[in-house]
Amino acid sequence: MIDHVASMRQAAEVLPADVFAYFAAGAGAERTLEGQEQAWDDLLLRPRVLRDVSATSSATQVLGHPVAAPVLVAPTAAHRLAHPDAEVAVARATKAAGSLLVLSMRASSRVEEVATAAGPFWQQLYVLQDRGVTDEIARRAAAAGARALVVTVDTPRVARKRVGFPASFPGTGIIEALDHRDIADPRLMQAEDVSPHDLERLAGTSGLPLVAKGVLTAEAARACVAAGASAVIVSTHGGRQLDGVVPAPFALPEVAEAVGGDVEVYVDGGVRTGSHVLKALALGARAVLVGRPVIWALASEGSEGVRRLLTEMTSDVEEALALAGCTSCADVGPDLVRWQNARYSRPGV
Amino acid sequence: MIDHVASMRQAAEVLPADVFAYFAAGAGAERTLEGQEQAWDDLLLRPRVLRDVSATSSATQVLGHPVAAPVLVAPTAAHRLAHPDAEVAVARATKAAGSLLVLSMRASSRVEEVATAAGPFWQQLYVLQDRGVTDEIARRAAAAGARALVVTVDTPRVARKRVGFPASFPGTGIIEALDHRDIADPRLMQAEDVSPHDLERLAGTSGLPLVAKGVLTAEAARACVAAGASAVIVSTHGGRQLDGVVPAPFALPEVAEAVGGDVEVYVDGGVRTGSHVLKALALGARAVLVGRPVIWALASEGSEGVRRLLTEMTSDVEEALALAGCTSCADVGPDLVRWQNARYSRPGV
Amino acid sequence: MIDHVASMRQAAEVLPADVFAYFAAGAGAERTLEGQEQAWDDLLLRPRVLRDVSATSSATQVLGHPVAAPVLVAPTAAHRLAHPDAEVAVARATKAAGSLLVLSMRASSRVEEVATAAGPFWQQLYVLQDRGVTDEIARRAAAAGARALVVTVDTPRVARKRVGFPASFPGTGIIEALDHRDIADPRLMQAEDVSPHDLERLAGTSGLPLVAKGVLTAEAARACVAAGASAVIVSTHGGRQLDGVVPAPFALPEVAEAVGGDVEVYVDGGVRTGSHVLKALALGARAVLVGRPVIWALASEGSEGVRRLLTEMTSDVEEALALAGCTSCADVGPDLVRWQNARYSRPGV
Amino acid sequence: MIDHVASMRQAAEVLPADVFAYFAAGAGAERTLEGQEQAWDDLLLRPRVLRDVSATSSATQVLGHPVAAPVLVAPTAAHRLAHPDAEVAVARATKAAGSLLVLSMRASSRVEEVATAAGPFWQQLYVLQDRGVTDEIARRAAAAGARALVVTVDTPRVARKRVGFPASFPGTGIIEALDHRDIADPRLMQAEDVSPHDLERLAGTSGLPLVAKGVLTAEAARACVAAGASAVIVSTHGGRQLDGVVPAPFALPEVAEAVGGDVEVYVDGGVRTGSHVLKALALGARAVLVGRPVIWALASEGSEGVRRLLTEMTSDVEEALALAGCTSCADVGPDLVRWQNARYSRPGV
Numbered sequence A, B, C, D: 001m002i003d004h005v006a007s008m009r010q011a012a013e014v015l016p017a018d019v020f021a022y023f024a025a026g027a028g029a030e031r032t033l034e035g036q037e038q039a040w041d042d043l044l045l046r047p048r049v050l051r052d053v054s055a056t057s058s059a060t061q062v063l064g065h066p067v068a069a070p071v072l073v074a075p076t077a078a079h080r081l082a083h084p085d086a087e088v089a090v091a092r093a094t095k096a097a098g099s100l101l102v103l104s105m106r107a108s109s110r111v112e113e114v115a116t117a118a119g120p121f122w123q124q125l126y127v128l129q130d131r132g133v134t135d136e137i138a139r140r141a142a143a144a145g146a147r148a149l150v151v152t153v154d155t156p157r158v159a160r161k162r163v164g165f166p167a168s169f170p171g172t173g174i175i176e177a178l179d180h181r182d183i184a185d186p187r188l189m190q191a192e193d194v195s196p197h198d199l200e201r202l203a204g205t206s207g208l209p210l211v212a213k214g215v216l217t218a219e220a221a222r223a224c225v226a227a228g229a230s231a232v233i234v235s236t237h238g239g240r241q242l243d244g245v246v247p248a249p250f251a252l253p254e255v256a257e258a259v260g261g262d263v264e265v266y267v268d269g270g271v272r273t274g275s276h277v278l279k280a281l282a283l284g285a286r287a288v289l290v291g292r293p294v295i296w297a298l299a300s301e302g303s304e305g306v307r308r309l310l311t312e313m314t315s316d317v318e319e320a321l322a323l324a325g326c327t328s329c330a331d332v333g334p335d336l337v338r339w340q341n342a343r344y345s346r347p348g349v
């Protein structure tokens, strides 16, 4: 079992204070960050009994790619701040654990380098002010072997946080690798006028399926799917963008209902245990992503720590499935979960 | 009156740390464990007045066996870790207090030995991978005088916990007594493919009525009853199996509604006071079971401590009945309880 | 303004520990005690504006007796433990403040003595096992000038508490004054078979109007009114009888709806501020009673402390009325209050 | 970003204890004060995605006056206690930040002096017992350039607080400037018989539009509008008047529904972040007012501190708009917000 609190504490010890604060921070008054694990805990599971779970498996597929468990590695920036082996270490661990890496556009390693260590991976990107560079990145990622583009749609700009970027913030790999090396160049910042058209163009440019990351409402999900997304990620960006938004598990049902029949739905933000993952599946998600725990593991124990984290989470999910009387992810249905008439309720209730 | 917190603290003092931790632990992130007493407290009682309660009695029957109060001793493993007199001490105390013992299959004393000290008792068992041994245990228990088999259905495997088994974990009595002495033998572990058929077979083999322990939904309860159970126990296994499930009092109404007309319904998990018992009865339970408090009493004060605990709980229940204007357990009805529009609500509300 | 916390702390300093604990205690696990002030706080006020409140008065009547504010002194036992001047000090203060004293049957002064110091007062009594004594007490109180009998119906027996009676618990005045001086005589304990008939008989015997104290449901209130009560008090007995019952403000609406058209309804338990009183009125109460704050004031500052407490509460109520745009207690209506969809909700919601 | 807690702490250090306590205090048991920020936090935002927010602006108008953001300076008394430059410093800062000052009638500077430093400002006033003086103040303010009269309707008298006025409480400017210099003169205290007629008369006398400050219900809002108000402010007076009232965000929807079609609706009390402002707009407010944060900034850093506070809040609002996919205040709709089924719920739910 994973003791996430201990793991975070250990990271706080090994990392410089400003680096730890950068990874840990949320936006604004951090209300969304504070509440995100509790929101998962507030849901209640309804286990089945007298099922044969001797062959229970947590394996599933995301966009057709097999994974050992419905737990992917969320795109997070600048792993070099956490460990010198950076994204390569994470890629190797992710592959070893049978998970799937979503590589951040703000990674501190070049995509080609990461690709050699990685199994199947997806490339996250922001639509930048300079659309030419954006498209070039998409193509570069595709050429390096990325299997999908994860376009983050909740960041027309980076939200201000209590703490700033650490002084040591590294140049970001994929961008460095282009002609454009100056990441302070404003045209390499997130575009504020991202439109459905950008999604359509990126799909065409890269030839890759698109995943829209950062939707919290049915309307947003529908807009992304209409623009060509093959999947959406329900996400508060780990509490790092608009503060005070609906927690992901509370937003998930309306998104799943709106687009879950047509595309795959994933979710992230505060997902920490096998029970959380089970709840996500029961609410209509196909998989979850995990952000900060990967960083803490990387900081404390490098690639091996990340591999262990992901392997443990797989075991956790597999155990939760079995204890709930389910034999596979597909076996999980809405009967598995129940809302407290509590802090969060099903939409419309 | 029983001060459960003081009692637990005292146990923490007399027991080796790993033993205390083993008894106290919950599974996973311990959310279910943490919330289980609060869930009972969240319900509200509606007392009656101007009733003649001079002859109020807490006595009742479970599967036809008279008990001094609707408070049974839950099956918990390895009492020898708590006290050298182990299950025999508990059996003697339970008899003296007019309660009923559910003996764990993972007990650290032989059932024959316990039986001599006990009044009427029930034998808990897990369906093991080795069905032959399972059936043998059922027959042995029946021969020793057990009046019912309590088959635990929430444990296709033992959930992982923050703490492991204590080094000193004893061999388990009933199994030892068979030819199979090696409790590490995987075929003596819980079966992952328990089916309704197992319940049916065990009923036939032993000739005893079956109680299915560990249901939290109407569906699960119905499945057990269909497989021949004469009673069901609504239980989260004291927060030791799937973490994040519905607290027992929240699950109880749907189970009582589904099968309460046909079989007896019991409940356990965090039941600590006479008020809790009254709430359980009002929600449709015929009796409750108490787990950890018995262990703490045993650890601190041996058999006499357990007897006192159970006697006090009887007094507590009897007092709660009288103060609520009820003369007997049968007199308790659904008008006695009211839901806060709070953390837990009646299903469908 | 009254700082209730400071006042309680001061009492804790001047009183022997066992005496303080006796006054402060609740029954059982003290859940009802713990939650009773919060339950009042959870309600929300909806103030009116642009009203002429220059002549706002908190004065009202209870059973026809004028009081300066709808705040009465609850019957609490054994004031001699708190202060040598005991109930006489409280009676004098209550009169001076224009409030009304409900004298406990377990008072530590004789009713005749208290009567000389008191303004209009009511006599609380329990129906005792010895009905003859009970009736004699009722007659004695009537003869001494009591204007009503408050029959407490929530105490078929005294609930057990974490702490016991203090060694110094005094003989109780009204009983001492009879031939029966031994308060340990079981026939002077509360009767467990109180019936509507007792209420009817006491009304006849004493010639006084009856107030039934300790109802928490519509059914209970109706039963008391059917037995002849002229008023009912919604009360948890300050959390000293059945633990885990509905908090008074949560029970009040159903009682007011059931019998408020026919008799006066009062409420007590955790009422501490002018806002609380306003909420009580808005929910259908005609007045509130205050228990422990009187004891703390008495312990620290004697009669003068109690007078000041009651005077301050009158000011508090008058201020709350004015700030809510009300000119009198009668002016308060249900529009003044609103339920959070929170811990407590209106019945049926 | 503004760290409100740090800012308050800093003020607590630079101010005399009684002065700090005066500014910080709430009325009664301070329940309303304690809960007011949480009530905003309890609401949840539903951000839009894929919108062009490159030209997002927080600018708006209140009663036709352009402001940089929908964040006004609430009227608070006696700024001289916080800083020698008093209201003039605040006026200058407010103008520099493009916000709008609501000058308190209990200001410690003369309105004419404040007017020279201020941009467009509004004059708050209480209807005083002496209507002649009240009208004179209204005319004086109009003459000095005030653009609206904010008549506070929640204060038929000043609620008692745990702490009193600081010894150093200054004479209040606008009143000093009249013939009536003795602010202890009871006829200069708030009138208890304020009526719709007063509002009508003040509108006529001053020729200014009226804003009614301190409504918490639909009825109150309608009464003010019927009396001629051009706008209403939903306010608990920062928790300084009737304690235990509905928190402002909980009251806002019913007010907006009742009168929002006819007049502008503002809100204050615990508004601290861009997310809070966004929630207010989504619930139907045109702008918010901010009270204590201005005082803390003034105390610690004078005019420059206030300017920075307001500028930061503008940035916060603009960021929140952009991150929510809105291009302007007018673009914010009810789809942006969602109620937890939590502590506060939409009326009728």
Ligand SMILES: Cc1cc2nc3c(=O)[nH]c(=O)nc-3n(C[C@H](O)[C@H](O)[C@H](O)COP(=O)(O)O)c2cc1C
Binding pocket: A022, A023, A024, A036, A074, A075, A076, A077, A104, A105, A106, A124, A152, A213, A235, A236, A237, A238, A239, A240, A268, A269, A270, A271, A289, A290, A291, A292, A293
């Ligand atoms: C330090 C950090 C950097 C992040 N960088 C990115 C990023 O570059 N792109 C992106 O789409 N999301 C980014 N995220 C958000 C994550 O992908 C994910 O949504 C979030 O971390 C999930 O929440 P969790 O950390 O609670 O698991 C970042 C999150 C963190 C904590």
Ligand SMILES: Cc1cc2nc3c(=O)[nH]c(=O)nc-3n(C[C@H](O)[C@H](O)[C@H](O)COP(=O)(O)O)c2cc1C
Binding pocket: B022, B023, B024, B036, B074, B075, B076, B077, B104, B105, B106, B124, B152, B213, B235, B236, B237, B238, B239, B240, B268, B269, B270, B271, B289, B290, B291, B292, B293
């Ligand atoms: C240390 C321990 C061992 C347990 N062993 C068993 C067991 O062998 N079989 C079983 O069915 N339940 C077992 N349980 C679960 C209990 O029967 C019961 O469901 C639970 O303890 C009730 O919750 P409580 O401890 O809060 O009263 C065990 C519980 C504990 C705490």
Ligand SMILES: Cc1cc2nc3c(=O)[nH]c(=O)nc-3n(C[C@H](O)[C@H](O)[C@H](O)COP(=O)(O)O)c2cc1C
Binding pocket: C022, C023, C024, C036, C074, C075, C076, C077, C104, C105, C106, C124, C152, C213, C235, C236, C237, C238, C239, C240, C268, C269, C270, C271, C289, C290, C291, C292, C293
């Ligand atoms: C020390 C103490 C003694 C009491 N004795 C009596 C009593 O003799 N008769 C009675 O009807 N209620 C008695 N009560 C209950 C009070 O009348 C009242 O219901 C309760 O105290 C109200 O709650 P409060 O203390 O929070 O204001 C007693 C309460 C306390 C705290």
Ligand SMILES: Cc1cc2nc3c(=O)[nH]c(=O)nc-3n(C[C@H](O)[C@H](O)[C@H](O)COP(=O)(O)O)c2cc1C
Binding pocket: D022, D023, D024, D036, D074, D075, D076, D077, D104, D105, D106, D124, D152, D213, D235, D236, D237, D238, D239, D240, D268, D269, D270, D271, D289, D290, D291, D292, D293
């Ligand atoms: C110290 C202080 C003095 C105030 N004085 C006045 C006043 O003179 N007139 C008025 O209408 N409101 C007054 N208010 C209330 C504010 O206008 C406003 O409603 C409240 O402060 C908003 O809450 P906030 O402080 O949490 O932002 C005062 C508030 C404080 C804290």
